[in-house]
Amino acid sequence: MSEETKSLNFLEHIIEEDLANGMSNDSLRFRFPPEPNGYLHIGHTKAIGISFGLGLKYNAPVNLRFDDTNPAKEEQEYVDAIKKDVSWLGYQWAEECYSSDYFQQLYDWAIHLIKEGKAYVDSQTSEAMAEQKGTPTQPGVDGPYRNRTVEENLDLFERMKAGEFNEGDHILRAKIDMQHVNMLMRDPIMYRILKKHHHRTANDWCIYPMYDWTHGESDYVEQISHSLCSLEFKPHRELYDWFLDQVVDANKLRPKQREFARLNLSYTIMSKRKLLKLVEDKIVSGWDDPRMPTISGLRRRGYTPESIRKFVETVGVAKRENVIDVSLLEFCIREDLNKKANRVMAVLNPVKLVITNYPEDKEEWLEAENNPEDESAGSRKIPFSRALYIEKEDFKEEAGNKFFRLKLGGEVRLKNAYIIRAEHVVKATNGEIIEIHCTYSEDTSKKVKGTLHWVSIKHALKAEVREYDRLFSDESPDSHADKDFMEFINPNSLKTIEAFVEPSLANANVGEQFQFQRLGYFNVDEDATLEKLVFNKTVGLRDSWAKQKPKQQNGNSQKPQKTQPERKAISVIAQLGKKYTNLPEEKQLKVKAEIQELAKKVPYEDLEPLFGTAAKKAGTRIAVMLTLGVLLKNGLEKNEAINDFISKASNDKNELLVTEAKALL
RNA sequence: UGGCCCAUGGUGUAACUGGCAACACGUCGGUUUUUGGUACCGAAGAGUCUAGGUUCGAGCCCUAGUGGGCCAACCA
Numbered sequence: 001m002s003e004e005t006k007s008l009n010f011l012e013h014i015i016e017e018d019l020a021n022g023m024s025n026d027s028l029r030f031r032f033p034p035e036p037n038g039y040l041h042i043g044h045t046k047a048i049g050i051s052f053g054l055g056l057k058y059n060a061p062v063n064l065r066f067d068d069t070n071p072a073k074e075e076q077e078y079v080d081a082i083k084k085d086v087s088w089l090g091y092q093w094a095e096e097c098y099s100s101d102y103f104q105q106l107y108d109w110a111i112h113l114i115k116e117g118k119a120y121v122d123s124q125t126s127e128a129m130a131e132q133k134g135t136p137t138q139p140g141v142d143g144p145y146r147n148r149t150v151e152e153n154l155d156l157f158e159r160m161k162a163g164e165f166n167e168g169d170h171i172l173r174a175k176i177d178m179q180h181v182n183m184l185m186r187d188p189i190m191y192r193i194l195k196k197h198h199h200r201t202a203n204d205w206c207i208y209p210m211y212d213w214t215h216g217e218s219d220y221v222e223q224i225s226h227s228l229c230s231l232e233f234k235p236h237r238e239l240y241d242w243f244l245d246q247v248v249d250a251n252k253l254r255p256k257q258r259e260f261a262r263l264n265l266s267y268t269i270m271s272k273r274k275l276l277k278l279v280e281d282k283i284v285s286g287w288d289d290p291r292m293p294t295i296s297g298l299r300r301r302g303y304t305p306e307s308i309r310k311f312v313e314t315v316g317v318a319k320r321e322n323v324i325d326v327s328l329l330e331f332c333i334r335e336d337l338n339k340k341a342n343r344v345m346a347v348l349n350p351v352k353l354v355i356t357n358y359p360e361d362k363e364e365w366l367e368a369e370n371n372p373e374d375e376s377a378g379s380r381k382i383p384f385s386r387a388l389y390i391e392k393e394d395f396k397e398e399a400g401n402k403f404f405r406l407k408l409g410g411e412v413r414l415k416n417a418y419i420i421r422a423e424h425v426v427k428a429t430n431g432e433i434i435e436i437h438c439t440y441s442e443d444t445s446k447k448v449k450g451t452l453h454w455v456s457i458k459h460a461l462k463a464e465v466r467e468y469d470r471l472f473s474d475e476s477p478d479s480h481a482d483k484d485f486m487e488f489i490n491p492n493s494l495k496t497i498e499a500f501v502e503p504s505l506a507n508a509n510v511g512e513q514f515q516f517q518r519l520g521y522f523n524v525d526e527d528a529t530l531e532k533l534v535f536n537k538t539v540g541l542r543d544s545w546a547k548q549k550p551k552q553q554n555g556n557s558q559k560p561q562k563t564q565p566e567r568k569a570i571s572v573i574a575q576l577g578k579k580y581t582n583l584p585e586e587k588q589l590k591v592k593a594e595i596q597e598l599a600k601k602v603p604y605e606d607l608e609p610l611f612g613t614a615a616k617k618a619g620t621r622i623a624v625m626l627t628l629g630v631l632l633k634n635g636l637e638k639n640e641a642i643n644d645f646i647s648k649a650s651n652d653k654n655e656l657l658v659t660e661a662k663a664l665l
Numbered sequence: 666u667g668g669c670c671c672a673u674g675g676u677g678u679a680a681c682u683g684g685c686a687a688c689a690c691g692u693c694g695g696u697u698u699u700u701g702g703u704a705c706c707g708a709a710g711a712g713u714c715u716a717g718g719u720u721c722g723a724g725c726c727c728u729a730g731u732g733g734g735c736c737a738a739c740c741a
Contacts, residue, residue, distance in 0.1 A: 007679050007681085008681095067741065069740090072740090129739085130738090133737055137668090138667085139667090181669090208739095210739080211741050212741095214741095231734080232734090232736085233735095234669065261734095266676085316678040318679095320671055320677095320678095322678090325676050325691075332690095338703060339703095372698090372703075413699055414699090451700065451701095515702085517702085520702095541700075542702065545701040546701085547692095548701080579685080579722085581721070581722065583685060618722090
């Protein structure tokens, strides 16, 4: 088990430190706390992966806790969907918890706070309270009800609970500090009246606790050691700790909140509210539309749990804002499916190909390997006959020798079958090629450049294939202050094609995944019926030919990559010098030579200012000295500044510098 | 007229108590190949936002600046 130890992320460092400081491994406990008000998306996967991943790593329990404190937005449907998604991802929670399980405890603690004079009932309008709250740059002011007596507060709060008041009449607030620099500490609301049916507690309660009052206390009840959430909760930490301070028992574990940067994916959005809009506006067919970044969407699209977990792991955890390129997600799914998906042949944009020397009524069933990556996948038989379909793209009447596919007079291999030669084409009146006539040879041992996939027309099955493109045309659609994300909707994100697939697919099951050879990975959509197959394109294969084509079009086109302006030689030298004294001798020689080479390009005007380099920066001075040496050798006259610089350096305490200086004396 | 957080190749993440900036994706080239896939080999690409400071030595510590993000819902 001497696997190379992977470096730890900052959360793991925190845990290691806690462990080193005496926390026992047994007290490690994590939680994933979604609000059941929508579907989970790829962004949540990161949070899930972090907490559950830590649970796996430290062999610690992880709770799934539904943060259900707002009955106006939450529904059982979402609870079920979330549970399904988390288990589908392959994680097992220790306990299924609900914030609503703690309503009574929270209420009791609230009473305690009131009695301590740390919470009070406010009876103003929300507008009035907002006004008193101030702004980030202006302190707030105390409201008129702030100093109600404990008795009055107790009485009012009990009557709030008893349902005597209407929504909005009163709220319970913590009494902290209206002038606090952190807005969240300006007497935050703990309870509001909500006369709504709750999906679990039904009508037992008409007062509901707010997030801040609930979250830390729930972590405490569950004895969560590390409560991990995304960065926007950082300002809440102070409140989290304040609320905890009011109730913790010194003998029990005190949870700590730590924050990480949430995941952003290029060309998509990650906000539940905005995703909901796509659903409501019928831009997509539902939360599980294969174009959606939801877990259910990705699942339907053909992403595997393994690939998503790999993705999250690869992405890492830190505190910096990030936008991850979708290409990484695509890499993860390709890598996984390459190993798992059986290969089949399907033609998406067909053109008819007739093998003129193949008998009209003959058919053969040829052996085809199911997966070259997996011997145990075995093989199957596929039918071959005189009339086939191949991809339109795979034939050109004329083409250069970079084109490995079929052209007139050229030979190509039909995958798992014979080698054919294109003899001539039949065109429609509009010039479109409608048939390619070929001859075949049974000798399959010959080397040819290209191999094409195909289906036998007589045996092929029709299938609907849905190809997806990104939903948005902008890399970061919801981060434009001046534009709405809806403006970037890609109108062509779904393309439906009538395709022809090999007959072995007749009994493919919903969800089953295949590689359509040379095209990509596809799975059977749930819309498929006995009569009609429906496939989703999960992701295409890497295609280095597709990348070639644009290059050829604009001739010897220049790369789109930005060429960086060349750095000034002197700044490179200074950079190199900085580390000079720190290097092992061998490398020093290398760098020295490098500096001397660069020095040839340095004008004296660039060099002189560096004579003033602080005495301490020996490395830089050495680099300057080396450069100067080259300039002098190339005919530069010594002047006062130069002599001064050299003489000072030759008396330096750094031996390397002294050596170089003396060489110039 | 504030507070907090962040800053390393195109992207993301590393770099242990300060000591030769690494890994993955992507890009480019090559080898193999009955998938222009896979696998394998190789290359380019950052000198760590800027300016100071501490140090023999700074991506890492300190100060200031710059840039970005977050903070004013009876949402979570």
